[in-house]
Amino acid sequence: MSFKPLRIRKAAVLGAGVMGAQIAAHLTNADVETVLFDLPAKEGDKSGIAIKAIQNLSKLSPAPLADKSRQAAIVPANYDEHLELLRGCDLVIEAIAERTDWKLDLYKKIAPYLPDSAVIASNTSGLSINTLAEALPENLRHRFCGVHFFNPPRYMHLVELIPNKFTDADILAGLEAFLTTTVGKGVVYAKDTPNFIGNRIGVFSMLATMYHTEKFGLGFDAVDALTGPAVGRPKSATYRTADVVGLDTMAHVIKTMADTLPDDPWHAYFQAPLWLKALIDKGALGQKTGAGVFRKVGKDIVVLDLAKQDYRAADQKPSDEVSAILAIKDPSEKFAKLRASVDPQAQFLWATFRDLFHYSAFHLADIAETARDVDFAIRWGYGWQLGPFETWQAAGWQQVAGWIAEDIAAGKAMSSAPLPAWVSDGRTGVHGKDGSYSASQNKALPRSSHPVYQRQHFPDPILGEKFDQGTTVYENDGLRLWHLGDDIGIVSFKTKMNTVNDFVLDGIQRAVDEAEQRFKGLVLWQAKEPFSAGADLKGAMGLLQAGKVAEFEAMIANFQATSMRLKRSLVPTVAAIRGMAFGGGCEFQMHCTKTVAALESYIGLVEAGVGLLPAGGGLKEIALRCAKANPADPFNAVKAFFETVAMAKVSASALEAKEMGLLRATDTIVFNTHEVLWVAQREAAALADAGYRPALPAQIPVCGDVGTASLKMMLVNMLEGRFISEHDYEIGSRIADTLCGGVIERGSLVDEEWLLALERKHFVELAQMPKTQARIVHTLTTGKPLRN
Structure with a gap:
């Protein structure tokens, strides 16, 4: 089938109740300009009801907004003063209380302001779509349907699409594509029966x-x-x-x-x-x-x-x-x-x-x-x-x-x-x-033949459904390198929670070698979430407990070498993330040429929680990003990152990961988790087609011992206020020393190897401390962090 794309620049949501406000929030997450309407308030600003609903979004848990700053983008409105705003809307979603008479009254009121090209939808959870359609003028009925989001709209994958007997097939197909790709949903067509499916x-x-x-x-x-x-x-x-x-x-x-x-x-x-x-x-x-x-x-x-x-x-x-x-x-x-x-x-x-x-x-x-x-x-x-x-x-x-x-x-x-x-x-x-x-x-x-589903190599399978698993090029105990018949290689881990062990490290280096020989680009993608829970702590702990410090240090050096191999690869490397990307998983994506992340990606350098610091090149990459942001004085940028790493903060979405600097401004965010691989392949191919070359090795201006001293003052205040423990202070001090380039003068130029050596030194010394080992053992046995 073919379909006419539905271009939706601006939307209106009618009704600022729990569902309406959250639908408006999720459209805003997806970069759709959104106006939120409600009844005129009896006193004060007439848009007071909508204003209050928008303010309330930041208090809800789980958070409807994937990035709190987007709250300001939702425009509050009321039916007395702002119906003219509907004239510029491509999509109008009605989400008022479940009463047919109220809905019909509202439709009569808004009908004169609706553009001929707008799609009108009701988010009813079970009222008859055909009955509601009859309240609209005839010229709008073919553009009306039910679009039923489930609560909470950001997180529940389902949207039910319910046509009325006049709905235009092109409108439905366009809306299905918009809901699937732009808003990231799974669309199910329901018949117009009470409560739908x-x-x-x-x-x-x-x-x-x-x-x-x-x-x-x-x-x-x-x-x-x-x-x-x-x-x-x-x-x-x-x-x-x-x-x-x-x-x-x-x-x-x-x-x-x-x-x-x-x-x-x-x-x-x-x-x-x-x-x-x-x-x-x-x-x-x-x-x-x-x-x-x-x-x-x-x-x-x-x-x-x-x-x-x-x-x-x-x-x-x-x-x-x-x-x-x-x-x-x-x-x-x-x-x-x-x-x-x-x-x-x-x-x-x-x-x-x-x-x-x-x-x-x-x-x-x-x-x-x-x-x-x-x-x-x-x-x-x-x-x-x-x-x-x-x-x-x-x-x-x-x-x-x-x-x-x-x-x-x-x-x-x-x-x-x-x-x-x-x-x-x-x-x-x-x-x-x-x-x-x-x-x-x-x-x-069979499944729908709508072209939007060609973007999903591995859709959510129904019982017994099998999809082409591609052709294996190389495999070891840690990962598999494969392809889907094109010129992009794909690496998928085979470890529990996609953690990183020696097999994964050696496998990635081999995969980059293979990719340089036979592919245009290389994508890191996991068949099952998470992207990666980080380093295999159990294996690392085994080496430490056996007193094999040299082997332990060699493993860390190999981790860093793997990150650098991803960064220096002669073909573009793209990390395709869904779910958690913690520790080493976060560091790998920082070293790839580009990251494509599902909106629901939870990214963080969490090593401080287990008494360590990031040592897969993560702190080195942060120092480099801060220096690029402001070569004359990177300290302010370093300070913001320092808090993120020392407090082991994790982003609550991919949008927030961009705000935190763990994703680059140029990285791509995809709303439908099943489209991440397809987009990552396209990004890798586009980079290759544009004549990709890895960046030249950089000279990095650092904040030096003055910067470290300033960061340590923050830690001293937190220690005295009992917000952190002595061991947290120890970890934080070493993170500060690494980010600032060690005991050298402010403004000194260092290379990446210098910073990697600092990461390794501090990581190995922390790992040998009893309090760090107690944290690791506690996390491995309980799954929870220990504050000691």
Whole structure:
């Protein structure tokens, strides 16, 4: 298929509530000029409601803005004074309260100001898109659809796209490309049915869980222990999720289902449980009011106990039998054991899965084009590792289908509605090599042929899906060098958390040699996040404990040599980052010709946390960047970096990493994590095509001992104020000495080797100190830093 690109320079978001303000924030993250509208305030500035919502963005956690300074770019507006601003907008997203009458009134009000070329969308979570479309003048209906973001919009991958019967196919295709690449989302098309796909299935799953909690007499904390990571779902599980969403919101969504789905065979269950109504009446609405199903008392979490009509300590866990069943790797054996067990927790889990499968299959034809759309909607919108159909298929399709049918016949299922005939037609599942099953068309449909997906070499796979893994050129125990049939080499690590050991170091050097012989460029990219958690501390610790200091120093020298090999390569090297790039991972990307980073990249030189300093060339690169920024007096730049490194600060996004100087201003930020590799390959090829040569070795003006003394004064103040320990002071002093070029005069010129030698000296001396070794051991055993 071909599509007309949708050029969106400016957007308006109507409604400055929680979702509207956060959608505006994420559009601003993506460099889309955004106006945020709300009702005129009764007193003061008429745009006061929008102004307050924008100010509130910096208080929310997780942060909606990927870089706090962008807050100033969102323009506050109100419907009385600023409707003229709509005339310049290419995209208008309505995100007001879920009331059809209010939405229709607003559409009538804005219609005269909407440009003929604008796309109009509603972020409704479940109201009819066709009904809303009728409120717009005819000339705008073909440019209107539902665009349903999930909360929080920056982090949840899912956006549901819901056409009305008049929506222009070109508009949808253009919007899909914009949402995928510019905003970084996973787009799923939903049919115009109440609650669409994600909330229809997700909220039903919560209702079934609530129903079975009561039926099997389980505590809310026990259910959360069973329905979180234990079954591949987020830590917030069921009841904590309800608290986060807001119990009033939860009740409202349930009521919407009851009102809009009168013919649903499960309709009898679409009502808020009595305890939920009681909590709402008391004003205990969950996280936003400080109490809901759970409540924090000091440092302890307490949970509502229905029998006691009071809160108690939240300490119920899965039973030993259920823990053992959930530990079974084979899904078909796991489900068989859950169904056969008499443990109430096991019966509860089987019952919730059974009713979820039953509901999803029964409604597939009405709500979605394919089973893939349902699974992705639940995975991307609710954070599950597998969607309902994938879970069922992995557990053995026919075996599970037989059990569901038996339970329906025995009156054990929540509804007596029969399973659709296609479920039991001998199939082994709904996902296969021809695509995913469409119940409405009764055939398997392949993935979308939209050109935007050519940018994803490795899209999020559905169960059983395999993608071309490329051709291996070289491989050792630490990494693989490969290509996808073009002239760009790709290096991927094979270590746990993509940490850096001797095999990785030697492998990268070999990969650069190979790339110089046979490729135009080289990309460092990991098949699985993180990019790299840094050096392999366990291996390093082994050398130290065995007293092999010379070997330890040689390993550090080899680390530095690897960084420099990436920097001096005769073909461009591009780091393609997603997720964490800590320590050595951060240093490698600093030495590559360029970095392409997903927005959600968390980058930092974190060595101080384990009692060390960056010694893979990171401090050397910082000194070089500071000298380039201001050759006459690099100290101010050095001071800012010094804090970042000494406090082991990590960026909360790639945009923030640019602010911190850990990414260069010229590095590229990509919003869709699945497009990072494709963009990195293009960047490498473009650099090569432009006649790339590595930079000549530099002479670096440094701050010298005067600079070190100034930085040490900062440390002395922090030590006296008890903000840092004696050992933190020791580490900080050595970081300062390295960044400032050692005990030499201010303004002296040094080369990169000089700074690398300083890094090595301090690193090896720190590593031999008992307090540093205690920090390393503590981090390796607990995963947490030790402040000693």
